[in-house]
Amino acid sequence: MSEVDSVESRSTKANVNRRATGERVERVFAFLDQLILALPVRPGHRQLLQIHLRVGKERADVWPEMSSVQLPLLVHAAITGDERPALPVAGACTLLYLGADLFDSILDHELPPSWQARASSEASLAATTLLGALPQLCIARLQERGTPPERLWTLAHTFADYGLTMGAGQYEDLLLPTLENVSVEDSRAMAEHKSGAEYALFAAAGATLATEDRSTIEAYADFGSCFGIAQQLVNDAKDIWGEERGQDLLNGKRTLPVVHALSTLRGERRERLQQLLAAARGSTEHHDGVRELLAEAGSLRYTALIVWLYQQQARSHLASASPREPAARELYTLLDQASILPQPSAVQPSEQP
Amino acid sequence: MEPMEEIRLEALRALTILAVHDEQFRNGLWDNLEGTLERYGFALNEQEMVQVRNFIYAVRDSVDEALFSGLTEAHR
Numbered sequence: 001m002s003e004v005d006s007v008e009s010r011s012t013k014a015n016v017n018r019r020a021t022g023e024r025v026e027r028v029f030a031f032l033d034q035l036i037l038a039l040p041v042r043p044g045h046r047q048l049l050q051i052h053l054r055v056g057k058e059r060a061d062v063w064p065e066m067s068s069v070q071l072p073l074l075v076h077a078a079i080t081g082d083e084r085p086a087l088p089v090a091g092a093c094t095l096l097y098l099g100a101d102l103f104d105s106i107l108d109h110e111l112p113p114s115w116q117a118r119a120s121s122e123a124s125l126a127a128t129t130l131l132g133a134l135p136q137l138c139i140a141r142l143q144e145r146g147t148p149p150e151r152l153w154t155l156a157h158t159f160a161d162y163g164l165t166m167g168a169g170q171y172e173d174l175l176l177p178t179l180e181n182v183s184v185e186d187s188r189a190m191a192e193h194k195s196g197a198e199y200a201l202f203a204a205a206g207a208t209l210a211t212e213d214r215s216t217i218e219a220y221a222d223f224g225s226c227f228g229i230a231q232q233l234v235n236d237a238k239d240i241w242g243e244e245r246g247q248d249l250l251n252g253k254r255t256l257p258v259v260h261a262l263s264t265l266r267g268e269r270r271e272r273l274q275q276l277l278a279a280a281r282g283s284t285e286h287h288d289g290v291r292e293l294l295a296e297a298g299s300l301r302y303t304a305l306i307v308w309l310y311q312q313q314a315r316s317h318l319a320s321a322s323p324r325e326p327a328a329r330e331l332y333t334l335l336d337q338a339s340i341l342p343q344p345s346a347v348q349p350s351e352q353p
Numbered sequence: 354m355e356p357m358e359e360i361r362l363e364a365l366r367a368l369t370i371l372a373v374h375d376e377q378f379r380n381g382l383w384d385n386l387e388g389t390l391e392r393y394g395f396a397l398n399e400q401e402m403v404q405v406r407n408f409i410y411a412v413r414d415s416v417d418e419a420l421f422s423g424l425t426e427a428h429r
Contacts (some may be wrong), residue, residue, distance in 0.1 A: 095406075184373050264376070302372075302379060306413050309369045316362040341411055 017330055021070065024083075024090070025060045028069045029053070031091045035137065048118075048126040049134075055112050056098045061228045065334055066095035067231070068202055074331050075206030075220050078323035085145065086206050091160065092138035099130030100166060102199070107174065109245050135159055147209070155208050162201035169194025176254035187259040188306070191232040192225065199228025221320035223331075226314035230338040232309045237303050237340055240291065249280040249287050256306065258290075261297035269293065304340035311338055360401045367395070368405075382409060 036049050039180040049106050060066045069328030072093050076086035105111045107184050148332050172190040236255035239248040248255055258277065265273055273293045279286040293302065298315050314335050323331060371378040371393060381389030386409050392399065397405065 103377075121416070188373050247427060298383070301383070301412050305372060305379070305382070305408075308408050308412075309365055309372060312360050313365045313369070316359045316365060319359050341408075341415060 012076075017333060018064075020330070021064045024056075024069050024073055024222045025064045026068065026074075027087060028090045028094055029060065032085055032094060035091065035134065035339040039137075045125070045129070049129060051114050051118070052098050052102050052123075052126050052130065055114055056094065056101075062146075065337060066094070066097075067199055067227075067334070069095040070330070070334060071202035071224060072200065072206035073211075074327045074334075075203045075323075076210045077327035078220075078331060079207060079210035079216065080326055083084070083327070086209055088141040088145075089155070089205045089209050091141075092135035093205055095130050095134045095138065096159070096163065098343070099127045099132075099134075099196065100170075102127035102130065104170070106169075108247050108251050119245075120257055131163075142209070145241055151209065151212075155205060158201065158208055162197045162204070164200075165193050165197035168331045169197060173253070177252040179254075182254045182259050182262070184256065184259055184263055185254045187254055188229075191229045191252075191256065195228040195232035195235075196225040197228070199224040199231065203227075212229045216321055218319050223317035223321065225313050227335055227338060230314065230335075233303055233307045233310070234338055234340055237305060239309075240294070249277070249290060250284070252277070252281045256292055257299040259305050260302045262293045263300045264297040264299070264302075265293065269296065289317060300340065307338065307340050310333060314338075315330060360397070360404055364397060364401065383413065401427065 032053055036046060036053060039046060039049075040207070041049075056066075059071060064070075069090055072082040072086050072090040076089070077083035099342075104121060105115075106120055106127065111120070111123060136156065136159075139152060139159070142152060142155070143149075169190055169192070172186070173194060176186060176190060179186075200221045204217055204221035207220040211217065233256055236248065236253075237257060239253075239255070240257055261273055264271065273290070276286050276289045276293065280290050315332070318331060318335070319326075359406060372382070378389060381392070386406060387402075390402075390405075
């Protein structure tokens with residue numbers, strides 16, 4: 001194949017992937033729209049659920065790689081060659097993601113604009129319904145499609161197990177800012193419990209519907225866990241250094257870059273960082289000072305290393321599951337994006353002949 | 354792009370554990386990669402070593418100098 005042919009072929013494949021990624025978003029959110037419309041609840045309650053479904057859809061339109069949509073469908077296709085039967089599973093995963101996201105936003109005082117005219121009790125009610133009732137209703141839809149009861153039970157148990165671990169991670173997220181000393185391992189473990197478990201669930205749920213083979217399900221769950229940890233650490237770095245900074249410094253979060261700097265700096269520099277972190281909770285004017293000390297400690301570089309190690313572990317777990325094409329390529333592409341290193345520039349549609 | 358050869362999982366796990374728990378190890382990776390890996394008993398094959406080296410060099414070149422300073426300066 002000539003270089004030009006090769007570039008055109010890659011560009012065509014990238015476009016096909018982009019289209020398929022976007023179509024999955026449309027299918028999953030259409031499924032959830034219908035599910036919520038059919039719920040036997042009062043219109044006001046339904047409206048609350050629809051608010052956060054719209055928030056999720058807007059986010060997925062900007063970021064169609066949303067893992068709760070893509071992972072269950074792609075993992076199912078990587079095992080069976082067909083992603084369509086996993087639509088209710090992707091729906092359940094997306095509802096769980098939206099519910100957890102809404103709770104996280106309530107706790108971090110970062111509610112999206114659509115919620116700002118609403119009482120936080122209404123947001124809490126929506127989060128509870130999204131987490132507590134709707135994923136199970138999605139899974140129940142599989143019964144109508146002929147999924148055996150024992151498989152449904154395994155799926156329900158999978159959601160409960162990983163949901164509990166995610167809750168433990170959320171608890172650690174709240175606990176660590178209150179502790180005097182937090183180790184790098186504490187921060188890593190929190191990322192594993194919070195986001196590792198979430199992505200592990202998305203991958204394991206797709207695999208559980210596709211096969212009874214335990215080693216295959218475990219390989220995909222391990223892939224998801226490592227992918228989720230890498231993605232969480234990328235998000236933590238973006239929250240401090242990215243273009244759209246979040247609230248982690250204002251909320252006193254002990255994310256990996258901060259904890260690494262606290263464990264690396266010594267003496268007066270460490271004391272200075274502690275003072276700045278305390279001041280950074282009250283005002284963003286101290287955030288640049290925090291960033292300077294994190295730079296001095298090499299904390300972004302260190303976070304990039306840990307992200308890369310988990311990304312490579314995820315690759316290894318995925319390879320061990322021998323995923324089918326074309327889903328395999330899409331899973332590797334999603335994983336490649338969980339990196340702190342600058343991404344190789346993709347071929348944009350406008351750049352094509 | 355051809356898929357890269359995977360680094361053995363047990364090596365990745367050991368690297369991760371040391372990078373999380375051992376400050377001397379993580380500092381050594383940036384200052385003296387080969388010597389640090391040897392001192393801690395890693396026997397990576399040539400392809401694995403190339404991948405680790407490429408990553409460490411890419412981070413040293415892009416994260417600290419370009420990406421990092423770009424991200425911090427852009428918001429001052």
